Amino acid sequence: MPIANGTMFIPPVLTFIGIPGLETIQCWIGIPFCVMYIIALVGNSLLLIIIKSEPSLHEPMYFFLAMLGATDIVLSTSIVPKMLGIFWFHLPEIYFDACLFQMWLIHTFQGIESGVLLAMALDRYVAICYPLRHAIIFTRQLVMHIGIGVTLRPAFLVIPCLLLIKCRLKLYRTKLISHTYCEHMALVKLATEDVSISKFYGLLGAFVVGGLDFLLITLSYVQIFITVFHLSQKEARLKAFNTCIPHICIFFQFYLLAFFSFFTHRSGSSIPSYVHIILSNLYLLVPPFLNPFVYGVKTKHIRDKAVKMLCSKDQA
Numbered sequence: 001m002p003i004a005n006g007t008m009f010i011p012p013v014l015t016f017i018g019i020p021g022l023e024t025i026q027c028w029i030g031i032p033f034c035v036m037y038i039i040a041l042v043g044n045s046l047l048l049i050i051i052k053s054e055p056s057l058h059e060p061m062y063f064f065l066a067m068l069g070a071t072d073i074v075l076s077t078s079i080v081p082k083m084l085g086i087f088w089f090h091l092p093e094i095y096f097d098a099c100l101f102q103m104w105l106i107h108t109f110q111g112i113e114s115g116v117l118l119a120m121a122l123d124r125y126v127a128i129c130y131p132l133r134h135a136i137i138f139t140r141q142l143v144m145h146i147g148i149g150v151t152l153r154p155a156f157l158v159i160p161c162l163l164l165i166k167c168r169l170k171l172y173r174t175k176l177i178s179h180t181y182c183e184h185m186a187l188v189k190l191a192t193e194d195v196s197i198s199k200f201y202g203l204l205g206a207f208v209v210g211g212l213d214f215l216l217i218t219l220s221y222v223q224i225f226i227t228v229f230h231l232s233q234k235e236a237r238l239k240a241f242n243t244c245i246p247h248i249c250i251f252f253q254f255y256l257l258a259f260f261s262f263f264t265h266r267s268g269s270s271i272p273s274y275v276h277i278i279l280s281n282l283y284l285l286v287p288p289f290l291n292p293f294v295y296g297v298k299t300k301h302i303r304d305k306a307v308k309m310l311c312s313k314d315q316a
Contacts, residue, residue, distance in 0.1 A: 007192050011175040014099050014187075016082075016092040020178050021274045030087035033281065036289040037080040043292030044069035050305045057301055060138040061127075064120045065295060067147055068250075071112045072288030078105040079284055083180040099182040100162050106284065107161070107184060110258075111154025111209040113287065117254060118213040119146050120247050121220040128240050129227045157205050164198045165191075179277055214255055221248065246298040250291055257283035 047069040085091035169191040179186040231237045
């Protein structure tokens, strides 16, 4: 309800603009996003089925990989259906509380994905640097505790963002969101009140989750490379390095897209808004799309099991 100077109390319904400047071709932009989403769903579901059905894959590395696949399914599903509704079916509206829930889902599962990548890096660090102690350190109980901690950490860290928006920001200049999904900063920018606390907490949360994880993952791989290069046998070095390649690929694709999205969002008017929005969507959709391919091609156990499943279906 408007009150003065074009401002309004918390609007019950918000409206997505989509990709400003590219409205006329949004229907075509939705096609590659839809294809990537379908492949992400099928690929990650197949990954989960393979890991669950194969007893030899019931190890810490594959447990974290299964957790990564489940996270990717939820993360891509939290944005693509609504985005396609905007692009194809002219359904840009979303209830304010539903927008907050979508924001919680997106940022929570972003944090879970970052935490899983850290857990995978630590698993490889112990497996390569302390191979004789890996089974003793990474027990099933520890793996379960890591999984729970990785899930709860972002889930609780994101909640204050929602409370700051819901309880402190009462006046809004518009109900139009220049985005395809409910992102923290995209929603905060609609308010007419002081949003410095919300911005500060958003940056703090990004550092506590993404920044700290990035630093620890980098340190883990530096130590892994030092250990690998000191191995006396060439075959052992190649084997150790090959086990890390999928993790390194996923690590770079996730964080490079994250940093591009983060900096374009805070670069002011120097970068067109549609560039930021497209990067933001790619940041959330490319890792779920590529992860099954990276692990399917580079992980022999998964590749062999996938081929075995496909061959058995053909013979049937």
